[in-house]
Amino acid sequence: MTPGLLTSGLAAGSGGVVGLILGLVGGGGSILAVPLLTYVVGVSSPHVAIGTSALAVSVSAAGNLVPQWRAGNVKWRCAAAFSVAGVLGALAGSVAAKAVDGQSLLALFGVVMLVVGGLMLRKRRGDGDPEVRLTKANAPVLLPWLLGIGFAVGLFSGFFGIDVASI
Incomplete structure (x- = not known):
């Protein structure tokens, strides 16, 4: 069965809003995709909405990688x-999400x-170090942070289909 014209328009419009948010702020648009x-579009299964959102956000992020790489920001x-x-983390999160019913997942x-x-309203603790690089010298300190935070971001992304890296 093909979707109706209204559903297709709502899907395209919703995708445009998510893409615009991702393009403007570099993240956070994915938290809008599932709702x-x-x-709006009427996807009945939250699990399908999460999977669809994850794919759409991944494609958008991959498209944004090239200009960031060229600008020397990677x-x-x-x-x-x-x-x-x-x-x-995303693999673990997606497995866990399948064990939760759709209504509980939405809640x-x-x-x-x-x-x-709430976290986005708080002030940032600092600007960080724009020159930091992963090296043999700083790997004992930096690598556990990268792996731990990366796993946590993946876990949330796999479970909810959202990008929490931009918080």
Whole structure:
């Protein structure tokens, strides 16, 4: 069965909003994708909405990688460690999400949205070090952080289909 014209328009419009948010702020648009797919487009299964959101956000992120790489904004060693841990976390999160019924998943998603919104209102602790690189010298300190945070981000991404890395 093919979707109706209205459903297709709602899906395209919702995708445009998510893409615009991702393009403007580099993240956070994915937290809108699941509710838009569920309540605007009418995807009945939260699990399907989460999977669809994850794919759409992944494609958008991959498209944004090239200009960031050309601008010299990608720290490849850090990204590799973070990504490997994130993929493992996403696998664990997606397995866990399948064990939770759709309504409970949406309720938990709502709680996470409130927490994320609250965290975004707080002031950042610092600017960080834009020159930091993963090296043999700092790996004992930096690598556990990259792996731990990467796994946690992947876990949330796999469970809820959201990007918490931008918080």
